[in-house]
Amino acid sequence: MNWWQRLWRRKQMEEELEKELRFHLDQHVNELIAQGYAPDLAQRNARLAFGGQEQVKEECRDARGTRWFEDLLRDFRYALRALRQRPGFAAVAILTLALGSGATTVMFTVINGVLLKPLAYPDADRLVTLHGKTEKYGEQWGFSYPEFLDYQSTSRTLGSMAAWTYGGGTITKPGEAEYLFGRQISSGLFSVFGVPLVKGRAFLPEEDQRGAAPVAIISYSLWQRRFGGSPQAVGQQLVLNGRSYTVVGVAPAGFRLDGEADLYTPLGQATEPRMQQRGAFFIHVLGRLQSNVTLAQAQTEMSVIARRLALQYPKDNQGRDMVAHPLSQEVVGDVRPTLWLLLGAVSLVLLIACVNVASLLLARAVSRERELAMRVALGASRGRLVRQCLTESSVLGISGGALGVMLAFVGVHPFVSLWPGSLPRAEDVQLDWRALLFALGVSLLCSFLFGLAPALRAPARNLDRALGSGARNLGSTRRLHGVFVVAEVALAVVLLVSAGILGRTLLRLLSLDPGINTRNVMVAHVALSPVVLENPAEARAAWEDILDRARRFPGVQSVALADVVPMRVGEDAVGYWATPSQPPPDQTPLALTSIVTPDYLKVMGISLRRGRFLNEQDRAGHEIAVVIDNNLAQRAFGESDPVGKPLWLQGMPSNPAKIVGVVGHVRHWGLAGDDQSRVRDQIYVSFYQLPDPLVSFLSSVMSITVRTSLAPLNVAEPLRRELRGPGSDQTLYDIHTMDDLASASLDRQRFLLWLFGIFAALALVLASIGIYGVLTYLTNQRVPEIGLRMALGASARNVIRLVLGQSFGMIVVGIGIGIFGALAGGRLLQHLVDGTRPVDLSTFAIMIPILLATALFASLIPARRASRVDPMSALRQE
Amino acid sequence: MTAPKSDLPQGTLDLLILKVVDLGPVHGYALAQRLEQASRGVVQVPEGSLYPALHRLENRGLLAADWKETETGREAKFYRLTRKGRKQLETEAASWQRLIDAIALILGMANGGAR
Numbered sequence: 001m002n003w004w005q006r007l008w009r010r011k012q013m014e015e016e017l018e019k020e021l022r023f024h025l026d027q028h029v030n031e032l033i034a035q036g037y038a039p040d041l042a043q044r045n046a047r048l049a050f051g052g053q054e055q056v057k058e059e060c061r062d063a064r065g066t067r068w069f070e071d072l073l074r075d076f077r078y079a080l081r082a083l084r085q086r087p088g089f090a091a092v093a094i095l096t097l098a099l100g101s102g103a104t105t106v107m108f109t110v111i112n113g114v115l116l117k118p119l120a121y122p123d124a125d126r127l128v129t130l131h132g133k134t135e136k137y138g139e140q141w142g143f144s145y146p147e148f149l150d151y152q153s154t155s156r157t158l159g160s161m162a163a164w165t166y167g168g169g170t171i172t173k174p175g176e177a178e179y180l181f182g183r184q185i186s187s188g189l190f191s192v193f194g195v196p197l198v199k200g201r202a203f204l205p206e207e208d209q210r211g212a213a214p215v216a217i218i219s220y221s222l223w224q225r226r227f228g229g230s231p232q233a234v235g236q237q238l239v240l241n242g243r244s245y246t247v248v249g250v251a252p253a254g255f256r257l258d259g260e261a262d263l264y265t266p267l268g269q270a271t272e273p274r275m276q277q278r279g280a281f282f283i284h285v286l287g288r289l290q291s292n293v294t295l296a297q298a299q300t301e302m303s304v305i306a307r308r309l310a311l312q313y314p315k316d317n318q319g320r321d322m323v324a325h326p327l328s329q330e331v332v333g334d335v336r337p338t339l340w341l342l343l344g345a346v347s348l349v350l351l352i353a354c355v356n357v358a359s360l361l362l363a364r365a366v367s368r369e370r371e372l373a374m375r376v377a378l379g380a381s382r383g384r385l386v387r388q389c390l391t392e393s394s395v396l397g398i399s400g401g402a403l404g405v406m407l408a409f410v411g412v413h414p415f416v417s418l419w420p421g422s423l424p425r426a427e428d429v430q431l432d433w434r435a436l437l438f439a440l441g442v443s444l445l446c447s448f449l450f451g452l453a454p455a456l457r458a459p460a461r462n463l464d465r466a467l468g469s470g471a472r473n474l475g476s477t478r479r480l481h482g483v484f485v486v487a488e489v490a491l492a493v494v495l496l497v498s499a500g501i502l503g504r505t506l507l508r509l510l511s512l513d514p515g516i517n518t519r520n521v522m523v524a525h526v527a528l529s530p531v532v533l534e535n536p537a538e539a540r541a542a543w544e545d546i547l548d549r550a551r552r553f554p555g556v557q558s559v560a561l562a563d564v565v566p567m568r569v570g571e572d573a574v575g576y577w578a579t580p581s582q583p584p585p586d587q588t589p590l591a592l593t594s595i596v597t598p599d600y601l602k603v604m605g606i607s608l609r610r611g612r613f614l615n616e617q618d619r620a621g622h623e624i625a626v627v628i629d630n631n632l633a634q635r636a637f638g639e640s641d642p643v644g645k646p647l648w649l650q651g652m653p654s655n656p657a658k659i660v661g662v663v664g665h666v667r668h669w670g671l672a673g674d675d676q677s678r679v680r681d682q683i684y685v686s687f688y689q690l691p692d693p694l695v696s697f698l699s700s701v702m703s704i705t706v707r708t709s710l711a712p713l714n715v716a717e718p719l720r721r722e723l724r725g726p727g728s729d730q731t732l733y734d735i736h737t738m739d740d741l742a743s744a745s746l747d748r749q750r751f752l753l754w755l756f757g758i759f760a761a762l763a764l765v766l767a768s769i770g771i772y773g774v775l776t777y778l779t780n781q782r783v784p785e786i787g788l789r790m791a792l793g794a795s796a797r798n799v800i801r802l803v804l805g806q807s808f809g810m811i812v813v814g815i816g817i818g819i820f821g822a823l824a825g826g827r828l829l830q831h832l833v834d835g836t837r838p839v840d841l842s843t844f845a846i847m848i849p850i851l852l853a854t855a856l857f858a859s860l861i862p863a864r865r866a867s868r869v870d871p872m873s874a875l876r877q878e
Numbered sequence: 879m880t881a882p883k884s885d886l887p888q889g890t891l892d893l894l895i896l897k898v899v900d901l902g903p904v905h906g907y908a909l910a911q912r913l914e915q916a917s918r919g920v921v922q923v924p925e926g927s928l929y930p931a932l933h934r935l936e937n938r939g940l941l942a943a944d945w946k947e948t949e950t951g952r953e954a955k956f957y958r959l960t961r962k963g964r965k966q967l968e969t970e971a972a973s974w975q976r977l978i979d980a981i982a983l984i985l986g987m988a989n990g991g992a993r
Binding site: 051060 | 905926954
């Protein structure tokens with residue numbers, strides 16, 4: 001019989017065992033009788049020769065090797081029964097654990113989907129992105145297009161390389177005019193990713209050239225939306241920015257290049273001047289490692305190529321290195337530390353939950369001491385008792401874990417949707433077997449953690465004392481309970497102070513002056529009619545018309561154009577210098593350059609510090625006027641007045657420009673991020689002074705900014721209709737209010753504050769329950785002592801003070817330890833969350849009294865109960 | 879009087895059981911009798927402790943068991959050696975023999991030295 005048969009045919013085994021042993025004894029008895037013994041003496045002798053029957057049976061059962069499993073089942077049933085007897089205790093413990101493990105499982109599920117699972121491409125771990133890097137500015141994603149071609153033709157470590165940049169425009173056929181988000185891609189892009197197209201084909205290398213016939217690949221959703229998912233879409237024409245493109249393929253659903261795009265066009269067909277400029281770093285590059293090449297080898301090769309290019313093109317490539325990263329890293333972006341931070345925080349909550357359950361279990365174990373001692377007396381080994389205790393805690397842990405998995409199942413998608421901005425790879429976040437395994441592991445680990453203390457108490461020593469008196473030997477338990485309270489308080493301090501730090505951070509950031517008046521301002525991208533985009537004069541006229549109409553629109557106070565808008569994605573950093581000789585490229589300071597119309601100051605409510613803002617006189621043909629912010633003024637001119645001084649701008653056709661005014665700094669990078677950003681100087685240039693080629697280029701990226709007297713979004717829709725233009729092909733898209741943008745720039749801080757606030761509140765509640773439970777238990781144990789004290793004249797106040805004193809001691813130690821944890825936590829937050837300052841005393845001064853008050857309040861109830869002990873009955877109990 | 883009794887060295891009970899069973903299928907009681915007779919009473923194990931050993935050997939697949947009728951017409955559990963059991967018996971017996979020889983050699987040497 002194998003193990004399973006022995007396990008399942010237990011009854012049969014027992015019967016056979018009985019029969020076999022009976023046969024042995026009977027045989028012996030018969031033989032002795034035959035030798036002349038009296039029957040009863042024969043019985044006795046045979047039994048003596050055989051030894052203890054029950055013991056033999058036990059040993060035979062042990063020999064089956066199924067014992068441990070049978071014991072496990074028995075312990076399991078016993079544990080269930082024990083829990084059912086105390087439903088209140090079971091419910092509190094399971095719920096506590098469910099909250100803790102549920103939250104941890106949610107965080108792990110997100111981490112698993114976003115960070116651990118490979119990207120959904122074949123051999124995704126061989127995909128890399130390449131970044132440019134200079135000493136001064138660190139890493140930047142951009143390549144120039146000629147640079148990309150050089151790398152593509154030289155590299156041996158990368159099997160294939162592809163490039164892309166943003167694109168898009170107004171589609172006018174088929175269907176109504178609409179702005180589409182596009183990507184310009186090199187011909188090999190889809191094959192580098194290794195994803196096949198749904199319909200049609202990818203771009204051919206000869207289509208990725210200047211002057212080739214215009215072709216496009218459409219996204220799956222555009223295919224459904226505009227072409228009704230028809231297989232005939234391939235080969236049809238669409239009109240984008242007035243040009244007719246032949247659709248050659250349909251991209252797979254959900255394909256992303258920094259977000260989903262509507263359509264793809266060949267990068268090599270682009271005719272803009274920047275395609276030839278080695279100094280224009282605007283191309284994203286990715287590649288696939290050859291099968292036998294490591295990332296480090298590819299990295300080395302990139303650096304070699306970079307050095308060669310630096311020698312060949314010193315003007316643009318001096319000091320420029322290349323670095324390769326796994327693609328997954330770029331896709332995931334900067335959420336990695338935030339996710340681990342949150343997992344750490346929920347783990348603390350889970351730890352508190354464990355400690356809580358441990359102290360509850362310990363209290364129970366102590367009151368069960370007699371039962372355990374009895375078992376030892378009946379022959380149970382210490383290991384056996386430890387196992388039984390651990391089984392009991394596992395039943396709790398696994399029930400809690402199962403409930404937690406259900407919570408996680410319900411909670412993970414709401415959590416992902418609440419993520420500030422959008423969580424990268426959100427579509428990959430699923431509760432899969434890895435998450436389930438994690439949940440199981442966590443439950444078992446927790447069970448072990450909180451089951452260990454009571455299990456180790458199951459003693460084989462002092463049996464007589466335990467049996468005789470019930471639990472009176474409290475010394476070690478009290479110390480252990482003290483440790484639990486200290487641990488809970490310490491963990492709660494860490495979470496509370498972290499929440500406090502985030503709260504203060506958010507308050508501080510909210511009180512910062514953004515540099516603009518965000519109320520009642522609406523911003524939107526404008527896509528001019530493709531017809532006018534080609535011709536600078538017509539484009540200028542179209543913008544004039546838009547400004548004119550918008551200005552006269554009811555509810556609009558002022559209106560201006562801008563190429564970049566504060567706190568929205570997008571930047572245009574330009575090198576500048578204030579002395580006639582240009583410093584080396586890698587030492588030129590950068591300033592954020594905004595191309596605006598003169599009313600921009602009024603629309604945004606930026607403060608004017610010196611001189612004047614741009615005005616209608618700053619027109620083409622005049623000396624170029626620039627306005628700088630006080631940061632730039634401070635950096636380049638120190639205390640002296642910059643107004644009237646010259647300023648040189650990289651790429652400007654008529655240098656130098658003349659500084660006409662100084663305005664206040666605008667927090668372009670968001671309320672939180674601006675202090676850390678790498679480009680903090682700002683320059684404003686009038687749209688009207690731009691040369692024609694720049695007008696053509698900028699016309700495709702300009703935004704309209706509007707200050708309204710009504711709620712801005714009420715104006716948005718009618719204004720959008722008003723500005724559709726003569727051909728009904730002018731579109732407003734990406735409509736936001738400045739209030740929303742400013743608020744969104746703090747989403748991360750707000751989101752973290754919420755979560756930490758919830759965690760801290762949970763920690764506080766759990767710790768209070770824990771302290772309450774422990775003290776109730778400890779004071780119950782001390783009832784006779786308290787009774788004696790009262791009989792000897794102690795007042796109710798003395799007793800309360802006695803109990804509170806005991807609790808106060810533990811709480812203070814916990815706070816002391818917690819402060820160290822909180823200091824470490826604070827440093828971590830400062831590192832991970834923009835705008836966080838070092839931990840200061842005031843955060844402690846606010847948070848610790850909250851904890852102290854809550855903890856003492858939780859101790860007060862048992863203390864008061866103790867003070868109402870009736871001395872006589874307490875003493876009689878002894 | 880019988881000769882003084884010795885405790886069995888650790889692990890030898892299994893070997894002895896295997897050897898006795900090797901002589902032919904046998905039930906527990908007969909096994910106990912034979913062990914005692916064959917060792918002329920030197921080896922005496924509490925009869926009860928045979929059974930855990932028998933069961934352990936059976937579960938390890940060294941012994942197989944069948945219920946058969948004895949001469950007296952009662953059903954008893956007869957143990958017999960499996961092929962695996964026989965192999966085990968051979969290797970263990972050989973290694974015991976080597977050990978005994980070595981010990982005898984050492985003891986003989988000690989005598990020589992004292993003379």
